Amino acid sequence: MRPFSSGPPPHRLVEPRPGCPALIRPGELITSSLSAVSRWAVDATPAGPVHHVRLSPDVDVVDLAAGLCDRGLRASPNHVFLGQPLLFGGPGGAPVPAQAVPYERGESWDVTVGVLDTGLAPHPWLTEWYRDEIAETPDSDGDGTLDEQAGHGTFTAGLILREAPGVRLHAVRVLDSHGVSDQATLLRALARLEGERVDVLNLSFGGYTVDDEPPLGLAEALRAFPAVVACAGNTSSSRPFWPAALPEVVAVGALDGDAVAAFSAHGAWVDACAQGVGLTSSFLEHAAFHGYATWSGTSFAAAIVSATVARLCREMPPARAVRHALREGGRVPGLGIVVRRRHEHEGTPAEPVR
Numbered sequence: 284m285r286p287f288s289s290g291p292p293p294h295r296l297v298e299p300r301p302g303c304p305a306l307i308r309p310g311e312l313i314t315s316s317l318s319a320v321s322r323w324a325v326d327a328t329p330a331g332p333v334h335h336v337r338l339s340p341d342v343d344v345v346d347l348a349a350g351l352c353d354r355g356l357r358a359s360p361n362h363v364f365l366g367q368p369l370l371f372g373g374p375g376g377a378p379v380p381a382q383a384v385p386y387e388r389g390e391s392w393d394v395t396v397g398v399l400d401t402g403l404a405p406h407p408w409l410t411e412w413y414r415d416e417i418a419e420t421p422d423s424d425g426d427g428t429l430d431e432q433a434g435h436g437t438f439t440a441g442l443i444l445r446e447a448p449g450v451r452l453h454a455v456r457v458l459d460s461h462g463v464s465d466q467a468t469l470l471r472a473l474a475r476l477e478g479e480r481v482d483v484l485n486l487s488f489g490g491y492t493v494d495d496e497p498p499l500g501l502a503e504a505l506r507a508f509p510a511v512v513a514c515a516g517n518t519s520s521s522r523p524f525w526p527a528a529l530p531e532v533v534a535v536g537a538l539d540g541d542a543v544a545a546f547s548a549h550g551a552w553v554d555a556c557a558q559g560v561g562l563t564s565s566f567l568e569h570a571a572f573h574g575y576a577t578w579s580g581t582s583f584a585a586a587i588v589s590a591t592v593a594r595l596c597r598e599m600p601p602a603r604a605v606r607h608a609l610r611e612g613g614r615v616p617g618l619g620i621v622v623r624r625r626h627e628h629e630g631t632p633a634e635p636v637r
Contacts (some may be wrong), residue, residue, distance in 0.1 A: 366462025400436030432462030446590030460576030487582035521550035
């Protein structure tokens with residue numbers, strides 16, 4: 284696993300159990316037992332159902348969290364979550380420029396998909412939901428090169444719109460343009476969204492924890508949302524990837540045609556799979572990119588499943604829509620139920636956007 288150049292705040296690779304690495308924010312703790320860490324705390328802020336604590340520099344957060352858990356208290360490092368597909372060594376490198384693909388905005392449905400990601404670009408497909416405060420950042424360091432995950436949110440949102448053309452979007456920026464976020468950031472974003480109308484929540488990112496247990500506070504925070512879909516990760520591994528591996532979340536792996544994509548995570552915790560290789564969608568206007576790209580990853584397979592659930596939500600409640608979506612297709616060992624795309628072909632000539 285290579286280091287990442289996302290800039291501040293830093294992240295660190297730790298491996299308290301051999302063969303089970305995880306990325307954390309050094310000196311940052313998640314806990315529901317604030318009084319128990321007061322002697323080490325520099326400051327603390329609410330993060331959904333728990334607290335995000337910054338510790339004094341001499342404290343080893345992994346050791347502290349383990350010690351608190353040994354006492355029966357709830358604590359963990361602030362784990363780093365990563366956008367897919369590039370981080371963890373994803374499938375086929377960076378996105379590549381593509382020709383425009385057809386999309387026609389249908390009549391608006393009374394169904395909203397929440398897209399927590401890198402934000403949105405002011406793409407013609409997305410103007411209805413674009414806001415300056417969630418604008419994508421193409422090149423954060425100004426080196427002329429597109430950042431590793433810039434355009435990820437725009438691409439994901441476009442896939443959802445093509446598969447569910449009448450859906451409403453609610454986009455929230457939680458990943459930076461290098462695809463990096465963390466547990467506390469996600470928990471705060473979910474707390475802000477809790478009172479909003481979100482029928483299906485799409486989370487195309489994730490990560491490992493130091494003990495392979497669910498990230499503290501996340502299951503509680505996600506209970507406010509009737510249907511949650513997350514990517515299983517591009518890890519080629521059966522190790523639980525969070526939040527996808529939570530029982531209440533639909534974990535989505537990727538297919539390459541009719542076969543399992545070589546990069547896709549797999550295992551009994553993966554619920555569904557969809558096409559995840561060579562997909563084309565909306566993207567940034569930057570250098571050789573003119574608003575469209577082709578990309579691969581479980582992130583984008585998850586978007587297809589989210590859109591499928593959203594289509595079903597026109598006729599049934601979200602929880603029932605999830606059950607319906609997961610009983611229609613065939614089953615792939617280690618990847619669950621196959622969810623088919625609405626569009627059968629990519630790369631056809633563009634039609635007018637309406």
